Amino acid sequence: MFPELNSILNSTPDSFKSSDFILASDRRADASFLIHHYLSFYLRAGCKVCFLGLVQSFSHYSAVGQRLGVSLAQAREKGQLVFLEGLKDSFGVLLQDTSQQETQPLSFLRSPGAGLEGLFRFVERSVRQSGDGDAGESWGPPVLLIDDLSVLLSLGVSVGAILDFTLYCQATVCSELQGNMVILVRCEEEDADDDEEGSNLLQRGLVHQCNLALHIEGLPTGYCRDIHGQMEVWWRPRGETIYNQRKIFHFKVHDKGASFFARGTSSAVL
Amino acid sequence: MLLDVTQTGGGFILVEDTVQCSGRGLLRCFINAALKRGEDVHVLGFESPEAEVCAGLDSSCVHRLHFHKGFPDPLGWTRRSSFTVERFTSQHITQLFKDTQRAKASVLVVDSLSMVLRHHDPVVFSQTLQELRKGGVIKTIIGLLHSDLHQQGIVGIVCHLASTVISVAPADNERNSVAKTTRRTKSGKVMQEEEYFSVSEDATLSVQAKPRQPGRGQKEPDVCETDPTSNLTFNLRLSEDERRAKEKVALPFVFSQQKKSALLRPAPGSGRIVYEPDASDDFDEEDPDDDLDV
Numbered sequence: 001m002f003p004e005l006n007s008i009l010n011s012t013p014d015s016f017k018s019s020d021f022i023l024a025s026d027r028r029a030d031a032s033f034l035i036h037h038y039l040s041f042y043l044r045a046g047c048k049v050c051f052l053g054l055v056q057s058f059s060h061y062s063a064v065g066q067r068l069g070v071s072l073a074q075a076r077e078k079g080q081l082v083f084l085e086g087l088k089d090s091f092g093v094l095l096q097d098t099s100q101q102e103t104q105p106l107s108f109l110r111s112p113g114a115g116l117e118g119l120f121r122f123v124e125r126s127v128r129q130s131g132d133g134d135a136g137e138s139w140g141p142p143v144l145l146i147d148d149l150s151v152l153l154s155l156g157v158s159v160g161a162i163l164d165f166t167l168y169c170q171a172t173v174c175s176e177l178q179g180n181m182v183i184l185v186r187c188e189e190e191d192a193d194d195d196e197e198g199s200n201l202l203q204r205g206l207v208h209q210c211n212l213a214l215h216i217e218g219l220p221t222g223y224c225r226d227i228h229g230q231m232e233v234w235w236r237p238r239g240e241t242i243y244n245q246r247k248i249f250h251f252k253v254h255d256k257g258a259s260f261f262a263r264g265t266s267s268a269v270l
Numbered sequence: 271m272l273l274d275v276t277q278t279g280g281g282f283i284l285v286e287d288t289v290q291c292s293g294r295g296l297l298r299c300f301i302n303a304a305l306k307r308g309e310d311v312h313v314l315g316f317e318s319p320e321a322e323v324c325a326g327l328d329s330s331c332v333h334r335l336h337f338h339k340g341f342p343d344p345l346g347w348t349r350r351s352s353f354t355v356e357r358f359t360s361q362h363i364t365q366l367f368k369d370t371q372r373a374k375a376s377v378l379v380v381d382s383l384s385m386v387l388r389h390h391d392p393v394v395f396s397q398t399l400q401e402l403r404k405g406g407v408i409k410t411i412i413g414l415l416h417s418d419l420h421q422q423g424i425v426g427i428v429c430h431l432a433s434t435v436i437s438v439a440p441a442d443n444e445r446n447s448v449a450k451t452t453r454r455t456k457s458g459k460v461m462q463e464e465e466y467f468s469v470s471e472d473a474t475l476s477v478q479a480k481p482r483q484p485g486r487g488q489k490e491p492d493v494c495e496t497d498p499t500s501n502l503t504f505n506l507r508l509s510e511d512e513r514r515a516k517e518k519v520a521l522p523f524v525f526s527q528q529k530k531s532a533l534l535r536p537a538p539g540s541g542r543i544v545y546e547p548d549a550s551d552d553f554d555e556e557d558p559d560d561d562l563d564v
Contacts (some may be wrong), residue, residue, distance in 0.1 A: 093520035117347050126346075160388040163347060167317065167385075172341040175319050202420050207289045209317075239322060241469050242440050242447050 001040040001068055002033075002261045008178070008233065008249065013045035018173045019218055020181070023210035025203050027187040029229040031216035033253050035147045038063070038182045040068040043075050047179070048139035050126040050184035052119075052146045067256050074145065082126040084150075099158030117167035127198055144169055144177035149206075150170055150185045150199045159198075163205040170209060182208075211236050219250075226268035228252050231260065271451045271463040272436065273477045274387055276303045279377065279410040280431030282403055286425070288418045291440045291447050294381065295469035300412050301379055302473040305331035311407070312374040313351060313365060316340040316385040321383060326472040338369055344385060355389045360401035365406045375409040378402065382414040383428065392424050441466055449479065484503065 006012055024034040024207060040063065042049050053061055061083075062072040077080040093106045105122030108114065127142035152162055166183065173179045186201050207213050213234040219227060227250045235245040249260045273281065275300055283300070284316045304311050305327065311334060315323050321339045325334065325505030343351035353366075380386065387395055402408055417425045417437070429435050446466040453461045466478040500505060500539055510518065520526065547553050 117344075120347065143437065147433065163388070168342075168347065171319075176342065201419065204289055205416075208416055208419070239295075239325060240292065241438075242291050242445075243289075243439055 001044060001070075002037050002258045002260075004035060005034075005258065006041075007249075008260055012072050012217075016045065016180075017042075018178045018180060019149060020176055022180065022182045023203075023206050023213045024182065024184045024216070025187055025213065026184075026216040028189070030133050031184060031186075031214070032147065033258055034214060035145060035182070035184050036064045037066060038143075038260075039145055040047055040065055040070045040073075042143040042180070043070045043072075043080065044144070046140045047143045048073070048080060048082075048127065048129070048141070049145060050082045050084075050123055052084045052086065052123070053143075054146070054151050055086075055148055058085050059089055061160055065134045074131075079129075082129075084122065100251045101194040108152070108157055108240045109155060111229045113158075115161045116152070116157065120165055120172075123169055127173055127177060132159060139224035142173055144173045144179070144181045145150040146183045148186055150202060153199055153202065153229075162202055163209075166206060166209060192202075205234070207234075207236075211238060215249075224268070226252060227266050230263070271453065271461065272373070272449050272467055273475065275434055275436070275453065275476055276300055277307075278474050279307070279309075279412075282399065282411045282413070282431060282438065283434045284383075284428060284432035285412065285414050286417045286429075286437040287414065288416070288439070291438045293436075293438045294318065294323070295473075296436065296438060296449070296475070297381060297412065297414050298468070298473040299469055299475040301335070301377075303333055303475075304377040304410065307461065308334070309376075310336065310367075310370065310372060311333050311372070311379060312336045312338060312363075312370075312376065313379045313381065314338050314340055314358070314363075315381045316344040316355060316531060317382050326470075328472070334372070335452060336366075340385075342424055345389075355386055356400065358386050358390060358395075360405060363398075363402060364405055364407050371407075376407065377410045377412065378408050378409070380413040382416060384414075384416040384419050385531060387415075387420060387424065387428075392427055396427060396431055413426060415468050446478065458465050 024031045064071045093109050105119045107118040215232040218229045231249050233247045236243045251260045285293040298452045330401035340353045346354040346356050437450045439448045441448045450464045
């Protein structure tokens with residue numbers, strides 16, 4: 001959890017806006033530090049977290065979480081965290097018998113054209129468990145985190161199917177259960193945009209749905225040791241017609257956090 | 271023109287938006303205006319909850335609003351919706367209207383057509399729209415389209431079907447947006463206008479005319495005030511004497527009789543051209559200077 005980012009977004013683990021869909025996207029840079037931020041943020045806030053880790057192993061997230069001061073293994077044992085390890089579970093789906101694939105969250109690996117209904121059912125099951133409280137603990141509003149959605153494109157799922165999936169997740173997690181959702185997508189280079197089924201199209205579709213878009217990009221002037229890139233924060237409150245509340249910050253990712261500063265105020269410049 | 275379109279309705283009105291600017295506010299204005307006219311409004315909401323679409327509408331008219339919930343479950347995965355995308359056919363929609371027909375005219379609002387286009391072939395979709403327009407049950411169809419989520423060609427097809435296309439975009443200033451309205455009348459005349467608009471909390475629309483070209487309007491009065499001929503270093507007009515003097519001057523290119531004789535008289539000691547043709551020479555009999563008046 002990065003306190004500087006919290007102060008930019010005006011939220012703390014004790015008080016944050018509910019029913020938000022936060023979209024993190026990157027282009028020529030790495031925005032996964034935002035996923036780590038939000039994972040530790042919501043675990044600290046006591047939310048029930050459903051994490052779809054499609055690109056890294058559990059131990060990776062666990063190691064980063066350790067540095068940021070949260071224990072993923074403990075949270076998983078307590079039932080606070082539901083973790084779908086895409087890398088590991090995909091083997092099971094690909095090697096199993098064809099007869100019982102319908103209920104699997106990753107069944108789209110076998111038939112990408114059929115849509116992501118299985119994955120949504122998994123999310124729905126996980127986020128609805130929060131009220132049960134069988135272990136005597138009750139968690140806060142549910143949170144869905146996805147790292148990252150654009151890999152589904154390379155697995156053969158269409159942009160439309162992914163947008164349907166996120167719309168369902170939004171309807172269940174944000175609208176119905178008053179929880180939050182954080183999704184990461186990676187975009188291609190701007191000029192590769194003619195591809196109609198590309199990640200840029202997916203990003204635009206998700207921006208239409210989200211309430212807050214955080215876009216990470218490398219510096220347009222190239223690599224710099226003291227500034228790792230820029231982050232555009234774009235507030236898109238529901239029910240508004242124009243979304244012109246945008247701000248750009250420069251950032252530097254450290255070992256245990258990240259610092260954000262207004263453009264031109266990095267320590268390398270001043 | 272935008273205000274005019276919202277007040278009268280009729281035909282197929284397409285509201286086009288992008289990630290920069292949402293067209294949903296304008297959609298609410300259309301719903302509000304139709305309700306105030308005393309028309310039945312059927313909303314097919316696939317992308318946003320009922321509360322968001324109907325926020326701020328006049329409570330006295332809400333009984334004429336029929337919201338067909340597609341939002342929590344547009345594809346029928348959890349069986350919680352009354353209307354799925356699959357049922358976007360002219361028969362199903364006409365049935366919906368017949369079931370609840372009370373007022374004299376009805377309006378169909380689709381939020382959004384992008385969702386429908388994702389699950390229907392564009393050709394089938396166009397046919398459905400055309401059937402709905404010709405069916406006689408529905409007076410106005412209003413659709414929201416996220417134009418940056420579709421191929422240019424498909425957006426073009428939908429725009430051709432529409433009688434009015436409204437594209438919204440952010441304006442330079444903070445509070446307004448720009449709407450570019452293109453309206454085709456029955457006679458085939460196309461009218462186009464750009465206006466600033468803003469939507470208030472209670473879904474009423476305020477429209478401001480857009481200044482034609484910022485900058486040009488201010489320049490015009492300047493032109494009238496200053497006379498460019500006032501401070502010249504030379505004279506633009508001639509007095510009578512000057513004119514006579516000017517007419518006397520022979521221009522250097524006028525070929526007078528004196529000049530002609532002076533040029534043609536062979537001066538002593540001047541050069542001469544002697545030419546002896548070869549046998550192989552292609553001698554031209556014609557005088558090369560025949561056409562000159564010398």
